[in-house]
Amino acid sequence: MENELLQILESNPNLNIKDISKILNRNEDEVREIIKELEKRNILKRRYIINWEKIGRDRVYALIKVKVSPERGRGYDKVAERIARFNEVRAVYLISGEYDLEVIVEGNNLKEIASFVSNKLATLEGVRSTVTHFILKKYKENGEIFFEEEKDYRLKISF
Amino acid sequence: MNEKLSYIKPSGIRRFFDIIERVKDVISLGVGEPDFQVDWVIREEAIYCIEKGYTNYTSNQGLIELREEISKNIKKNYNIYYDPETEIMITCGVSQALDIALRTILNYGDEIIIPEPCYVAYKPLAILAYANPVVIKTHEENNFKIDLDHLRKLITPRTKAIIINYPNNPTGKSYSKNELKELAEIAEEYDLYIISDEIYDKLTYNGKHIPVAKFIKDRVVYLNGFSKSFAMTGFRIGYVCCNEKILKNMLKIHQYSMLCAPTISQYAAIEALRNEEKILGRILPEYKARRNYVYKRLIEMGFKTILPDGAFYIFPKIENLNVDAEKFSEELLFKKHVAVVPGNAFGDDYIKYIRISYANNMEKLKIAMDKIEEYVKELSVLKI
Structure with missing residues (x-):
């Protein structure tokens, strides 16, 4: 459960408690509690990765x-x-x-x-x-690539 | 003109797909391919092959290194052994493998049983192979699985084979060990081949995938490929594993009509299998999270929905809404700019279902689900 939660957060840092509770099929309070606990134990840390160079700083x-x-x-x-x-x-x-x-x-x-x-x-x-x-x-920091993101070239409909 | 072609109708919902291309800013949940880009180790290997000049034909059957890698992979994952020399062939995607399998096994007028809802190519390919497709409908009440009593009733002396596909496109449902065992027994009893399209096998989130070949290897034509689990759709690499006799005959068609699968793609596929655990370890949790999220949202909106076991599709029923799937899909597209596929694309009876592909990132899925919810609310207000 903790593992699953961390994995989801790592690739989707923008998810809110409500979304996460749907994914894990738990109630929101429970999820909030687990996140708090993970933060307290220094397992989960949040930080933005900013490409400062790009805005001229x-x-x-x-x-x-x-x-x-x-x-x-x-x-x-x-x-x-x-x-x-x-x-x-x-x-x-x-x-x-x-x-x-x-x-x-x-x-x-x-x-x-x-x-x-x-x-x-x-x-x-x-x-x-x-x-x-x-x-x-x-060029790359903390797993984030500083090159242009690749486009989605998929057809809108395929079977 | 080949008369057979007159039996193959361009899909009735073609019009809908023509419209989609004209609508701007669409979030498409109608896509049958992964949103994950092909892992860089695979792409890098393809580039390297071009640089090195590995650009010639390969043997008709495909690179032996790739066949060996596939053999090892199936052994490792499922403990089934296929001889890379005589029982494995590389094709241009599963589509081509299916085409030759049907042309190899079936004679003029033979019957082949095809469960619906199913991938769009099965029936047309059977017709092109001069066979008669016999449809067996599957139902939501039965988790979209084949009813075996019903199956027995459809079998005639002309029945040669049955196609199965699991995890299924469009329902995402899979078969359990016991269900497969029973199906294998029927194949044995009535002397049938099972053509098993298991292209989504590695994208399984509930339990463990089991190839039907585990139970009657000799009667199974096992089809798989790299398009879904490794997102290598444009590389066009599939493979077929079956007994030597069938394979030899399939090879006759393959060598004269295709010669060989694309060489660069075959090399890339070797690299894919060698990195399987790493790549799947990265994408599986993500797909599973999306599946859970989309399922929950649909249930909360009141759709009758069955939790998929694998693939990246979900097949909710749009009952109580006074619209059919075509109208629903069209309005959803025009009003909310979200594209889904009407269920009747996968079989005539499924006009009350839509196929949603969750091969999109969470951000897009959230927006798309919000929009579907808005649309459903508007529909409900209209009804009252």
Whole structure:
């Protein structure tokens, strides 16, 4: 039931409680309760994906790889949390390979990001080195493609 | 001119379909193909094949790699084994497979039993095969399933075969294990072939689909394809699985009339089967949600409706509304810009039913259902 609900919401974020209750054949209060619970448990989060570039708002994004000295007892989590709490940071991942963390940072311009990296990120205790890649263009984010949607070429009636 | 063609009438509701193209901004619930685009891995494979130059004829029977993949797939899903060398052939969609199957099995004047409501091509193709189609009506009271006692009464010494299609277009209903078993017994008893169009098998939401071949493999001509489960309608790939003797003869017609199914599409189909679980995992929950939603809405509007087991159609009855399906469909189109198919497209007696296809996204389905509800309310007011 929870699974079914989440799956439906993932592909149809605009459905209201009434619609969902019809799909799941449950009453509306029940559905509302389950959604509340899923939100409380941090399983269901809502957020819009906006292609800002398209309406001319230029934001600058950078993908930063970070080498970190892990801390005894807490590993990478402590420094990762410190990084994640910055508002400028959009995503933080622990990764395998040469670097330890991958951080996606958002800013109004190049300078802002450069100063965030040199003043805030690189100076954090435990951070050994960073390498910054500026993102030049976004093609797909969170499963959403930023290309024109494909048209429906189907005949209006077919058997 | 071939006299047989005079028995094939252009569909009586042709006029309605001509009108549709002229109405703007229609939400069409009349579409018999998925709204999901063909998964990119499949399209990418087709592009790759063109680049590589895999653009020649294949063997008449179809690429052996594809036949092997199909054989594995049927084994995996249903635990039935068809030999890719001798029991599987690739065709241009199920339509062509059906055409050759009928021409292979039937002799001049043979009878073939066709349950209605059904897909529009069955009767015409039987006539073109110089056979006599014998219609068996199915009824809502019986969940649109064949009444087996009635079936026995229709069987004559000339009866050669019966066509079944499940999950069904237009009703969405399927057959259970026991029902199929009984049908298989009748086929055995009266020495009939079962031509089984199971193109919607993978789009099953209630229980598990079972091919009738499970019970009498040797008498079944099993038809399937890639148009519905993988949305590959324009690729035109279907397949037939049956015993070696029938297949050999079908191949004679196929090799001279079609040569082979489109090569690029055959390669794409291999890729489709290799990604089956991923692709179906993405679309099945979505179809099921839509089915549930549309069913509930129709019930709330007062339509007598049977919950479909599969495919992407639902077949509500428009009783108590003082209109027949043609009028209903036409007015719904003009007044509310929603297109549905009148039930009599699938058999003469179904003028009180409409076929709704839920192969549309939820947003469109919601709007369409709201509009149908508005229209039904207007009709009810008129009646009082």
